Amino acid sequence: MDHKNTNLSAVLRKAGDLVVENTEIPTPAENEVQLRMQSVGICGSDVHYWEHGQCGKFLLTSPMILGHEASGIVSAVGEKVTHLSVGDRVAIEPGIPCHLCSFCKEGRYNLCVDMKFNATPPVDGSLRQFYCHPADLCFKLPDHVSFEEGALLEPLSVAIHSCKRGSVGLGTKVLICGAGPIGLVSLLTAKAMGAEKVVITDIVESRLQVAKDLGADLTVLADVKDPNKMADKINNACSGWLPDVTIECSGAPASLQSAVFATKPGGNIVTVGRGPRNVEVPIADASSREIDIKGVFRYVNCYPTALSMVANGLVDVKPLISHRFPLLESVKAFETAKTGAGGAIKVMIECGGS
Numbered sequence: 001m002d003h004k005n006t007n008l009s010a011v012l013r014k015a016g017d018l019v020v021e022n023t024e025i026p027t028p029a030e031n032e033v034q035l036r037m038q039s040v041g042i043c044g045s046d047v048h049y050w051e052h053g054q055c056g057k058f059l060l061t062s063p064m065i066l067g068h069e070a071s072g073i074v075s076a077v078g079e080k081v082t083h084l085s086v087g088d089r090v091a092i093e094p095g096i097p098c099h100l101c102s103f104c105k106e107g108r109y110n111l112c113v114d115m116k117f118n119a120t121p122p123v124d125g126s127l128r129q130f131y132c133h134p135a136d137l138c139f140k141l142p143d144h145v146s147f148e149e150g151a152l153l154e155p156l157s158v159a160i161h162s163c164k165r166g167s168v169g170l171g172t173k174v175l176i177c178g179a180g181p182i183g184l185v186s187l188l189t190a191k192a193m194g195a196e197k198v199v200i201t202d203i204v205e206s207r208l209q210v211a212k213d214l215g216a217d218l219t220v221l222a223d224v225k226d227p228n229k230m231a232d233k234i235n236n237a238c239s240g241w242l243p244d245v246t247i248e249c250s251g252a253p254a255s256l257q258s259a260v261f262a263t264k265p266g267g268n269i270v271t272v273g274r275g276p277r278n279v280e281v282p283i284a285d286a287s288s289r290e291i292d293i294k295g296v297f298r299y300v301n302c303y304p305t306a307l308s309m310v311a312n313g314l315v316d317v318k319p320l321i322s323h324r325f326p327l328l329e330s331v332k333a334f335e336t337a338k339t340g341a342g343g344a345i346k347v348m349i350e351c352g353g354s
Contacts, residue, residue: 009128010330010349013063015053020330023065026132030080033135035072035090037351038147040127042337043069043155044180045274046119050334056274060121066330067127067349068094068118071141071150081135090138091150092126093157093303094118110161110300117298127330129352139303142311148348149310152317155181155346156306158272159189161299166245166270170194175234175243175262177222178250178273179207181320181346184214186247186272188315191215199238201255206343214319227254227282231261243267251275257282265289272296320346327351 009023028034046066048055074088084090096116097109104112119125126133141150159182168174174190176183179202190198199218200211208219220237224230235242242264248256251273259269260282269291286293309315322345325333330349337347 007128007130008327009065010067010327011063012049012060012066015049015051015060018050018066018331018334020328023128025130028076028078028081028132030078031135032078032132033074033081033084033090033138034076034130034132035092035126035138036075037070037072037126037129037131038089039071039151040067040349040351041069041151041154042067042333042347042349044182046125047334047338048274049119049121051338055120056277058121062122064119064121065124065126065128066119067125068120069151069154070094070118070126070131071147072126072131072351074138075130078135084135084138084140089141089143089147089150091141091153091303091307092118092133093137093139094126094154095298096134096137108300110298127327127349127351129327139307141307145307145311146318148321149317151348152185152320152346153303153306153310155185156189156309156315156317157299157302158182158296159186160302160305160309162186162247162270162272162296163189163193163245164302165294165296166247166268168193168195168245171196173197173238173241173244173264174199175246175259176200177246177248177255177259178202178252179204179211179219180249182272183247183249184211184320184345185315185317186249187211187214187216188317189309190247192309192314197238197241199234199243201234202250204340207345210319210343210345222255222258225254227257228261230254230258234258234262245270247272249273253279260286260289260291263289263291265291267291269293270296321348323347325349
C-alpha cells in the first residue's frame, strides 16, 4: 500500500454497497492538518448506514466515506496551525461545529444546527488513508496511549457525556441497559466517576460475561418481554437497592419501558441508544414517580476528559477491542460488526500502519 500515491477509502455508495476505492488525497486548509489515518473503529451508526442507508433522521443520498472513531499521524499542517507538527499522534473529535450559533456560544456545540459530523450524510468520514481535519479538534496523544485507544476516545466521550447528563457521581447506583460497546464503556466510566453499584442488562449472555470481567457488580439477562416483569427481575437482582440512574444504551423500546419501572423514584433515565423514532413510553408512571428522562446527542467538551481518563489509567478501553482488520478488508470488518461473529464487540480497522 503506497501512502504517497493512494488514498484508499471505505466508500458507502448506497445501502448494502460498501467498496474500498481510491479517492483524492486532500490538502489541509490554513487551520487544518492532514492526517495519515491509523485506527478507525466501527460504530453502530456506521453499520446502520451500511445496512439501511439511514440512521435516525439522517439519510444517505449520495456516496459517503464512513468512519468517525479515529486517530492518525499528522502528515501536513495548514499555514496557521501552530500547536501541532508533522509526526504528532492525535485523536480526532469528529464533529465540526459552526462556532457562531447560540448553542456554540453557550458551550453546547453538540446541538449546533450546522454541525458537520464525520460519516453523517452528507459529510464524509475518516475511514481512509489520508484525511484533513480542523487542528483544534485534534488531540495530541501521549506516547503511552495507543492509536486504538485514541480512536476509542470517541465512544468514551459518549459515555462521559451520558454519565454527566445522569448526574453519576460518588455513591451513585447505576443501571445500564445494553452491554454493547457504548454500554460497556458507560460501565467503565460510571465506575471511574464513583458509582457504588452498576448493574447491566443484555439479551446475550456472552456480553454479560464481558461486563462482569470489566467490573459490573451485577448482570441480568434481558429475557423477559413484559417491561414490568423485566423491571422486577432487575430490582430483585439488586436485592435491596434501586438504580438512581439508568443509562439506556440498547435503543430497544421494551428496554426503555422497563427502565421507567426499574429506576428509583426521583431518579434519572438517560437515553443513549438509537431505536425507532417513535416509541411508546409509560409517561404517566415516569411522571408520578418524578423520573427525569434526558436525551443524549453525541457529547460536548468531553474529549480532554476522555484522554485524561485513558492516559492516567482511570479507564482501560483496550479490552473492548475484539477484532482487527486492514483497510482493504473493510467489508469483512463490517460483516463482523453487524453479525457479532466471534463475540465481536468493538471492531477496529487499521488504515496503514505506522
